[in-house]
Amino acid sequence: MGVLLEVIELHKSFGGVTAVDGVSFDLQEGHLLAMIGPNGAGKSTCFNLINGQLRPDRGKIRILGKDITGMKPRHVWRLGVGRTFQVASTFLSMTVVENVQMVFISSHRKLNSMTKKVSNLYRDEAMELLKLVGVEEQWDRPCGILAYGDLKRVELAMALANNPKLLLMDEPTAGMGLKERLKLMELTARIAKDRNIGVLFTEHDMDVVFSHADFIIVLNYGKLIARGTPTEVRDNEEVKEIYLGSCATGT
Structure with missing residues (x-):
């Protein structure tokens, strides 16, 4: 499996507010990467930068080595980037x-x-x-x-x-019951492995994240504060304090 998505030192501000502050990460083909963080952490802005709805102030975005920074959404889509939304769009x-x-x-x-x-x-x-x-x-x-x-x-x-080569899923299980959430993500994971699709998803349900993500990145106030396997992120003290709180410790 090779590197599918590369995000390099991405920056985006709105007026005096920095929404994304030097974020860098990559995603391998066939892997599920969860992007988590509290409301306002910069997750949706990152998604919109990757699929071309927003143009970064600085930084690079590459798909299979091709620079797609600032491309319009329809061009990004034709390069093999699919997206689902928090509210189903049909x-x-x-x-x-x-x-x-x-x-x-x-x-x-x-x-x-x-x-x-x-x-x-x-x-x-x-x-x-x-x-x-x-x-x-x-x-x-x-x-x-x-x-x-x-x-x-x-x-x-x-x-x-x-x-698609890359699938962006914004809150894919929002509005669903627990069993439905887990079934949908099990299905997504199976399809991703079978078709060698990289999946980047945001999710507030930590059961879904820790059950199905291969790797996790954590944002807070626009900065990437942690990355790693579910176990590594669960054990990260800064993540426990800033985002997961008592959910991470089981109390």
């Missing part, structure tokens, strides 16, 4: 399979084919992904009537339709 009036087909259509630059019936385009490929994430039986239902856990699985299928 076309609620369209069916489950149509949502995934839309990503295939965009990925293959066939939006001009929208004059044709969408059901004729990439239907088999979309159904394969729905089967992979476990919602193939709901293929013909509008996304707007799905249970939230199923909606998150559809969003995962949509993120996979672009055949």
Whole structure:
């Protein structure tokens, strides 16, 4: 496995507030890297810098050695960076399979084919992904009537339709019950290993983080204060004091 993502001395300020302050880390292919920290630590800003929604003041971002710093989101996406959001982002009036087909259509630059019936385009490929994430039986239902856990699985299928090398997952289990959270992350981990996808995710549920992350980085006030395996981060005194508190010590 090689280095997939390199973040080098990333800086971003908004007015007089420093949101990201010299953050550096890397992510290997096939690994799950959790980015944790209290609210306002800079996690969302880091995500938005990586996928091109924001441009850094200083620093570099590389995917498989290619400098993507400051690229627009659509260009970053075409290089193989997928993303899911804290609030599931789907076309609620369209069916489950149509949502995934839309990503295939965009990925293959066939939006001009929208004059044709969408059901004729990439239907088999979309159904394969729905089967992979476990919602193939709901293929013909509008996304707007799905249970939230199923909606998150559809969003995962949509993120996979672009055949990503890197998957950014912002609070992937937000709004889900404990069993649903663990199942979704088990599924994500299995897909990442099978397809050699690097996954960078933020998460407030420490059970999810310590159960599924290969490595963890911890941010606080825009600075990276710790990195390592789940065991190393759990035992880090600064992390215990600043972020995990009593959760880390079991009290």
